[in-house]
Amino acid sequence: xxxxxxxxxxxxxxxxxxxxxIVFVLGCGALKFSKIPVKIxxxxxxxxxxxxxxxxxxxxxxxxxxxxxxxLGLILDARYSMHSKEKPGTRFTKIGVFKxxxxxxxxxxxxxxxxxxxxxxxxxxEHIIEGAKxxxxxxxxxxxxxxxxxxxxxxxxxxxxxxGNNATxxxxxxxxxxxxxxxxxxxxxxYPEVRWIRIEKIAYPSFAFMHMPVKISVHITSxxxxxxxxxxxxxxxxxxxxxxxxxxxxxxxISSFTVRGRAPGENIFDVCVSINGKCxxxxxxxxxxxxxxxxxxxxxxxxxxxxxxxxxxxxxRESIELxxxxxxxxxxxxxxxxxxxxALIPFPVNEIFLKDISLFDxxxxxxxxxxxxxIGQTYIKSLETFVKEGASLLIIGGNAAFSSGGYGKSxxxxxxxxxxxxxKPDYRDVKVKAKPFPHPVTGFLKKAGYDEKTFEKLPRLxxxxxxxGAKKGxxxxxxxxxxxxxxxxxxxxxxxxxxxxxxxxxSTWRWKIKEGILPQISGFYDxxxxxxxDYLTGEMTLERVKLxxxxxxxxxEVCLKVLDKFLNPATDKSGIKINAFAFHDGRKxxxxxxxxxxxxxxxxxxxxxxxxxxxxxxxxxxxxxxGRKKLxxxxxxxxxxxxxxxxxxxxxxxERSGAxxxxxxxxQRGYEFQMKEKVAEIIVSKKDLLSSAAFFIIIIMLMAGxxxxxxxxxxx
Amino acid sequence: MKxxxxxxxxxxxxxxxxxxxxxxxxxxxxxxxxxGAADVYKDIVSYISRKTSLIPSxxxxxxxxxxxxxFNYGMLLLSCNLSPGSLxxxxxxRLRKYLMSGGFLFINNLSPAGEEFDDWVRRTANLLFxxxxxxxxxxxxxxxxxxxxxxxRGGRFSIGPILESVNYGTxxxxxxxxxxxxxxxxxxxxxxxxxxxxxxxxxxxxIGKRILLNIFIYSVTGTYKLDAVHQPYIIRKxxxxxxxN
Numbered sequence: 001x002x003x004x005x006x007x008x009x010x011x012x013x014x015x016x017x018x019x020x021x022i023v024f025v026l027g028c029g030a031l032k033f034s035k036i037p038v039k040i041x042x043x044x045x046x047x048x049x050x051x052x053x054x055x056x057x058x059x060x061x062x063x064x065x066x067x068x069x070x071x072l073g074l075i076l077d078a079r080y081s082m083h084s085k086e087k088p089g090t091r092f093t094k095i096g097v098f099k100x101x102x103x104x105x106x107x108x109x110x111x112x113x114x115x116x117x118x119x120x121x122x123x124x125x126e127h128i129i130e131g132a133k134x135x136x137x138x139x140x141x142x143x144x145x146x147x148x149x150x151x152x153x154x155x156x157x158x159x160x161x162x163x164g165n166n167a168t169x170x171x172x173x174x175x176x177x178x179x180x181x182x183x184x185x186x187x188x189x190x191y192p193e194v195r196w197i198r199i200e201k202i203a204y205p206s207f208a209f210m211h212m213p214v215k216i217s218v219h220i221t222s223x224x225x226x227x228x229x230x231x232x233x234x235x236x237x238x239x240x241x242x243x244x245x246x247x248x249x250x251x252x253x254i255s256s257f258t259v260r261g262r263a264p265g266e267n268i269f270d271v272c273v274s275i276n277g278k279c280x281x282x283x284x285x286x287x288x289x290x291x292x293x294x295x296x297x298x299x300x301x302x303x304x305x306x307x308x309x310x311x312x313x314x315x316x317r318e319s320i321e322l323x324x325x326x327x328x329x330x331x332x333x334x335x336x337x338x339x340x341x342x343a344l345i346p347f348p349v350n351e352i353f354l355k356d357i358s359l360f361d362x363x364x365x366x367x368x369x370x371x372x373x374x375i376g377q378t379y380i381k382s383l384e385t386f387v388k389e390g391a392s393l394l395i396i397g398g399n400a401a402f403s404s405g406g407y408g409k410s411x412x413x414x415x416x417x418x419x420x421x422x423x424k425p426d427y428r429d430v431k432v433k434a435k436p437f438p439h440p441v442t443g444f445l446k447k448a449g450y451d452e453k454t455f456e457k458l459p460r461l462x463x464x465x466x467x468x469g470a471k472k473g474x475x476x477x478x479x480x481x482x483x484x485x486x487x488x489x490x491x492x493x494x495x496x497x498x499x500x501x502x503x504x505x506x507s508t509w510r511w512k513i514k515e516g517i518l519p520q521i522s523g524f525y526d527x528x529x530x531x532x533x534d535y536l537t538g539e540m541t542l543e544r545v546k547l548x549x550x551x552x553x554x555x556x557e558v559c560l561k562v563l564d565k566f567l568n569p570a571t572d573k574s575g576i577k578i579n580a581f582a583f584h585d586g587r588k589x590x591x592x593x594x595x596x597x598x599x600x601x602x603x604x605x606x607x608x609x610x611x612x613x614x615x616x617x618x619x620x621x622x623x624x625x626x627g628r629k630k631l632x633x634x635x636x637x638x639x640x641x642x643x644x645x646x647x648x649x650x651x652x653x654x655e656r657s658g659a660x661x662x663x664x665x666x667x668q669r670g671y672e673f674q675m676k677e678k679v680a681e682i683i684v685s686k687k688d689l690l691s692s693a694a695f696f697i698i699i700i701m702l703m704a705g706x707x708x709x710x711x712x713x714x715x716x
Numbered sequence: 717m718k719x720x721x722x723x724x725x726x727x728x729x730x731x732x733x734x735x736x737x738x739x740x741x742x743x744x745x746x747x748x749x750x751x752g753a754a755d756v757y758k759d760i761v762s763y764i765s766r767k768t769s770l771i772p773s774x775x776x777x778x779x780x781x782x783x784x785x786x787f788n789y790g791m792l793l794l795s796c797n798l799s800p801g802s803l804x805x806x807x808x809x810r811l812r813k814y815l816m817s818g819g820f821l822f823i824n825n826l827s828p829a830g831e832e833f834d835d836w837v838r839r840t841a842n843l844l845f846x847x848x849x850x851x852x853x854x855x856x857x858x859x860x861x862x863x864x865x866x867x868x869r870g871g872r873f874s875i876g877p878i879l880e881s882v883n884y885g886t887x888x889x890x891x892x893x894x895x896x897x898x899x900x901x902x903x904x905x906x907x908x909x910x911x912x913x914x915x916x917x918x919x920x921x922x923i924g925k926r927i928l929l930n931i932f933i934y935s936v937t938g939t940y941k942l943d944a945v946h947q948p949y950i951i952r953k954x955x956x957x958x959x960x961n
Contacts (some may be wrong), residue, residue: 045744302769303936304739305790309818312938315886323945326937328768328863335767337926340956343941345949439804509790516813517784628719 011057020055043706058689064680070675072113073155078121084643086189094188126277137170144179158183163645174336180657189645190663195224196644197280209292216257225249230275237268261289263390298324298358301368309509328388353379357386367398369405388496392536397504398467399427418474418493419467431460432480439477444531459514465504545619545627560601569599580617742789745778746800756901758834781807791935797826797899800838812844815889820935823892852877862933870923871895875945897924
């Protein structure tokens with residue numbers, strides 16, 4: 001017969017405990033100083049004691065002990081790579097193998113344990129396992145918290161079925177160490193007989209400076225390939241080989257490459273390890289290439305104030321590294337001085353146009369006549385290649401530029417220009433007034449407070465090359481009127497991957513010098529050149545919202561660049577609200593972007609289930625929509641492919657967290673969870689003493705007894 | 717050889733074409749104490765044009781500080797032998813704004829014992845840039861290496877330093893010569909030089925001419941010659957030049 005325990009429990013809250021205590025203490029005090037006989041005081045004391053006791057809401061509990069099944073939590077990693085084959089040559093995916101194992105063991109497990117089944121992935125898929133609950137987590141480290149918070153479940157043992165891919169980049173969270181200590185990791189696809197080779201990790205800087213070497217270290221792990229020859233190659237986005245190494249494989253191998261960023265922005269590299277020409281594993285990395293400084297080559301054919309003012313401006317910008325050459329003498333000049341008395345250096349035409357040209361981001365040609373220096377087509381071709389490959393060219397006019405500099409005689413140069421040149425020398429000594437046209441450059445100026453009215457106040461430019469017209473695709477952003485006709489004062493056009501701007505009026509310095517007497521145009525000169533140069537480098541943006549993908553040290557992120565109404569990077573205090581949703585398999589899931597740094601909001605993703613996916617983000621500033629962007633992804637169907645697991649990560653995670661690691665090959669042969677049945681107490685009955693007749697009778701008896709004693713003592 | 721001939725022809729053509737885009741300098745008109753350089757300006761222009769690719773305009777218009785006309789020119793020239801009198805507040809303000817907006821002023825002292833004008837220059841410079849004193853240019857100043865490498869005094873006299881300047885930011889908006897590098901150009905009716913250069917004679921005159929040329933080039937190139945790319949050449953040449961003295 002099971003033993004029954006009786007326990008008194010108190011149901012009152014803190015307030016009534018306090019009240020009970022006060023009543024008892026005050027009552028005892030009153031009795032102590034009372035002059036009534038001791039016998040009566042004794043009756044009153046017991047009455048007080050019982051009354052104080054009842055204020056505590058006493059409950060009589062009858063309890064009995066029973067045995068209980070331990071809780072076993074099975075957690076399946078349902079992320080991308082778990083949908084791939086568990087080993088080469090099998091038809092089962094890793095998830096498929098788990099299902100198979102569960103089907104054959106479920107009944108047995110349910111008999112012994114209170115079985116709870118979960119799966120985790122970025123988005124829920126209710127068909128994955130019958131009766132399983134979804135944990136919306138993209139990272140293995142987020143699972144315990146979400147499990148406990150969302151489902152309130154804290155099992156006696158958790159078993160994680162994972163292949164270890166999409167390893168987290170976060171630090172191990174020690175806050176839920178108790179969770180990990182009762183966890184067993186099962187390595188899905190970990191079979192001793194399976195040979196594999198994989199790129200475990202690629203170490204590279206998340207950003208690098210343009211033109212500077214970047215070191216990439218590739219960690220390769222393999223099983224069953226020891227001593228075999230392999231090739232590790234790195235390829236650019238278009239598949240062009242950047243570098244290649246021959247390797248002799250071992251279990252752990254690290255090989256390093258040096259690459260250089262070719263253009264600012266995300267530079268994609270594919271790293272592939274291959275045996276006999278067949279790529280065994282491939283990983284893609286993206287390095288954010290930044291310009292440490294914009295490198296500008298400023299070549300001026302003849303000194304003038306435009307050069308002096310523009311050079312001063314370029315020198316004043318810390319973000320610009322300027323190399324300039326100004327041709328201070330003509331070959332026909334008679335100097336009559338010893339070479340040591342002249343501060344001139346030879347014009348390094350080969351270095352500028354051939355050897356070092358690729359080191360620059362912007363090439364400024366100012367009133368430069370190629371014929372004057374006998375610069376042939378080879379050099380002009382090099383300049384063309386420079387622009388075609390993504391750099392920018394700015395041509396400032398003058399009496400030795402454009403048609404007056406014979407540019408039309410060079411087919412390459414004439415073809416590069418965004419304007420059509422006249423057959424005759426085109427430089428005219430006239431005064432012209434600049435008129436703006438809608439364009440990012442003038443848009444930037446407008447945002448900076450320099451609108452059409454400012455342009456009306458600007459002093460006239462003196463001297464200009466007059467073009468016949470603009471070519472197709474050319475965008476004019478400044479014009480002037482001459483002889484009743486509109487002419488181009490500033491225009492630009494894409495050429496290859498680069499851009500060319502022409503400014504035929506070489507006297508913008510007049511805008512600067514007149515800032516001294518025209519406060520309305522104060523600061524205009526600097527902003528104008530800032531806009532032109534930023535436009536050329538691609539750093540100018542008037543778009544306030546930009547959505548893009550980036551890979552940062554193994555993390556896959558979708559980023560939102562947001563500018564506030566002043567075009568400054570938005571902060572978390574800018575009143576920015578982001579509504580973002582991911583669309584997959586006809587469903588819509590809310591995505592949370594978090595503030596990373598001024599101007600940048602980030603959400604981390606790992607590959608989702610195969611298929612086309614998209615993500616839209618609507619950005620609001622103080623309740624007003626400032627931009628809506630959409631990003632499309634496609635994740636390949638990998639159910640027919642074998643993707644080796646990252647067992648090293650799981651084993652290391654188990655070691656760090658105090659958990660255990662078991663390969664699935666060993667686990668499926670039978671694994672003892674070593675959990676004993678638990679003993680629990682259940683309440684058989686509950687009696688509220690406040691409403692019990694016994695206490696009522698005792699109180700009545702005490703009151704009656706006191707009345708009798710009082711009568712006998714002659715008090716009544 | 718053929719190529720060189722073609723290049724020379726082209727260069728000549730180029731110089732001819734370039735005549736339409738000229739470097740314009742104006743002279744500050746501060747009264748009879750400042751006779752200026754209009755009478756010798758053509759010779760100066762001719763000298764500069766012969767030796768450099770800079771093509772100054774033949775004319776030297778006069779501008780005064782009562783209007784905003786100075787803002788049409790990138791460089792102003794002021795050559796006096798006596799103090800032109802204190803500038804009024806508005807003239808000073810206008811000149812200060814001009815210089816701070818990128819304008820350039822060259823001041824020449826015509827007088828051998830020109831203490832009066834020298835005082836005026838220092839006083840005015842101090843009013844224009846109260847935080848900066850006018851001081852001798854260092855031997856590494858860009859104006860001493862903008863075209864010719866200058867390491868000694870030139871001009872009609874050899875009284876003051878090679879040049880003095882007021883610095884503002886990275887540039888010197890005011891350059892001042894105490895040694896008169898304008899009068900050295902004046903000629904008499906026979907074509908000979910009107911004033912001797914003391915004590916150095918014709919060498920001192922030539923150096924004075926070179927200094928003036930350097931000032932013109934400095935006004936349009938600023939600190940260009942201080943760029944790193946020029947330094948190895950300039951240091952080597954300076955060693956030769958100093959070793960030759």
